[in-house]
Amino acid sequence: MIEMIDGYPKYMRESIKKVEETRQDRVDKLPKPMSMSERKKILNKFHPDFDPKGKRKVRTGPNKGDIVPNEVADLLEAYPSIAPKDIDLSNIDYDVDVLVIGGGMAGTVAALWALKEGIKKDKILITTKLRHGDSNSIKAQGGIQCADREEDSPAMHYLDVIGGGHFANKPELARALVTDAPKILDWHEDLGVMYDRDNGKYLELSGGGTSRFRLHSAKDYTGLEIMRVLRDESINQGIEVIEFASAIELLLDDGGKVAGALLYNMETEEYSIARAKSTILATGGFGRLHIQSYPTTNHYGATADGLVMAYRAGANFVDMDTVQYHPTGAAYPEQIVGQLITEKVRGLGGQPVNKDGKQFVFPLEPRDVEAAAIIRECTERNKGVKSPTGMVGIWLDTPIIEIIHGKGAVKENLHAIYRMYERFDIDVTKDPILVFPTLHYQNGGVEIDVNAATSVAGLFAAGEVEGGVHGKNRLMGNSLLDCNVFGLRAGISAAKHAKKTKLGKLTLQHVEKYTKNLEKNKIKPKMRSPMLLPEYREEDVLARRLRLST
Amino acid sequence: MAETEKITIYAMGKAYKVPAGLTIMSALEYAGYQYIRGCGCRSGYCGGCATIYRREGDYKLYTDLACQTPAEDGMYLVQLPFVPANKSIYDLDKIEPMETTLVEHYPEIVKCVSCNTCTKACPQDLDVMYFIQAAKIGDFKEVAELSFDCIQCGLCAVRCPADIAHYHVAQLARRIYGKFINEKVEQLTKRLNEIEKGVYDKELNKLMKMNKAMLEKAYKKRKIEGTK
């Protein structure tokens, strides 16, 4: 047994001591942010996303020839998990105007705005894989960006978004994001969301890559607070939600429009048909693909199903070549490896330091740059600290926050983090925490226009599943904003589209066609998609699993 | 750490040997269960993996989250992925916050016997009983603040002898507080008006027309607030 002192093995305490020794001197001394050329150099050398071996050209579909992560290519090149001939499309189980796929934040926002736009409540349906709200949204800790201070402006916000995205964003989407932000916050206030206040104003913090303090939070439960209010509101409004019902393919009509989805009851394994004049894809991201074997911050259902379905229906992607790793995932204790340590820790003054207690990077670089610097410290420079299970990480100095903002600041602003470590006997107000980058966000996705419409008629997309808003790299706090801005736009657009749409006969022919294309491109059937759930059972158990025939 | 050290857990009474050092959730997965229900965010924010357990040799029942709690040798576990508690349906716009509002929506809160079982059941260590006391007298601020970290797992409601749905009561209180009582922030209204009037259009149009080189230049020139 290793000797433990307040949650840490004794040997790690030696390094913690060095962090303590340098703490006071570091309080108002920060390393300089990197220049553009320094950024480029470090990214190329150390960031997993800049490793060409992690990606390849996808061999079929609308983005054929484009580079995507291997794990995404695998899913796009996988064969459908159903045979269209087994599905009876003549029995419609749900017949609605607007079908929302995914009960996270983007989906719930979209449903509420479709209702506001005049669609009757019994003509809106949300279908979701787990429970309503079990999503990446509910886990968002840090906050949501909105340029509302005198010292700030939508233009400054725009420039931050574009620069953070390596200038690849679709300008009109970035503009919509920043100019709609105050409207979103105002709506949330009206619904009763409790954003943090400071003397009659909003408490606003800075986030990585942002030039102004504009991060609005609800303690470090921002996503939870917004999500539970939206969920409560959607229940009050009487919008139907079917839980544990994953969409597994989109349906088209014989005119080529998207016309709903094939749903799969996760518990009884039966399928049902949801016909809809407009369909909104809000299935979120792909963290559970564990790109390059990284641990992830994402929820259990983040398996890129939406990408697969949309692609088979003919929708194209943008910016699917980059993946966001969050610089600070937990690296110790083993039980919580990969879980997010919000950027707000650094926003409040928390500093990354190495095993000698020395600073090595400006704490609020854009995420990719910050992550690369941490990886360099742990690899090339060998200045990381090794956990008992072999994870190497650097310290995130949390106690310094209480020197900067006064006693109690950690519990006041970072209660979730405090609580998470307390369960493992670590007091983050007294001791730093060990961190390493973790797989966090799907930067790109299904291409949309400013009305959240995809390239296929009848299909809209909002939230993490779509791309173009954040270019090659999203900044903190812009994703919750994205879910709301484009959720709202998707809801309104879907409602308008539904009002003028007549559907033809339902078909799954696109799925057959997709399969034929796989064969034509000589892609062998290796796996099936969508994935729906990741596999965490022990190999020994799976190896002996029997499927009894009846 | 001896890597092969194994412990025994009892999933709904049935024994499985799993490695030490896992959470309850990953221990069950190791044993061969694939979650459909009872697993959501996997990091303590969604309340989807509420768990009741007992330790061998102990008569007490404990509650916690499967994804955040270390599995221990001799744990008897069952998960509770859904709680059928009643939620009041309301139109927030029509509510006039009064001392009695919460009691009107959730009359059962007056039956609270102050046994504190809810507080003990809370995996977030919230003062659940206190916020129910505050709810009875319509102290929205107190309820909102004490209940803020509630993940709505429902364990309080399951254990309550008075059948109170604490987490729904708190949700209503927080929304009332957020909408009606929290101070309004003027700068937001001001910015909304400016955007509506198109005050920023010119600057945004200019930025949107810039090529990459120009944007890069402008980006580099930004002054970062909080740095020297």
Ligand SMILES: Cc1cc2nc3c(=O)[nH]c(=O)nc-3n(C[C@H](O)[C@H](O)[C@H](O)COP(=O)(O)OP(=O)(O)OC[C@H]3O[C@@H](n4cnc5c(N)ncnc54)[C@H](O)[C@@H]3O)c2cc1C
């Ligand atoms: C730990 C963490 C912290 C974060 N912190 C912040 C932050 O501070 N600020 C910020 O702006 N952003 C943050 N983000 C990012 C942000 O939370 C997400 O990008 C955003 O909430 C995604 O919202 P969404 O509605 O698009 O997807 P989600 O919220 O993930 O919702 C998608 C829903 O669709 C369901 N679904 C998936 N597949 C199917 C299917 N086949 N059929 C039916 N339903 C399906 C999922 O189960 C889920 O309920 C964070 C993300 C994580 C993981």
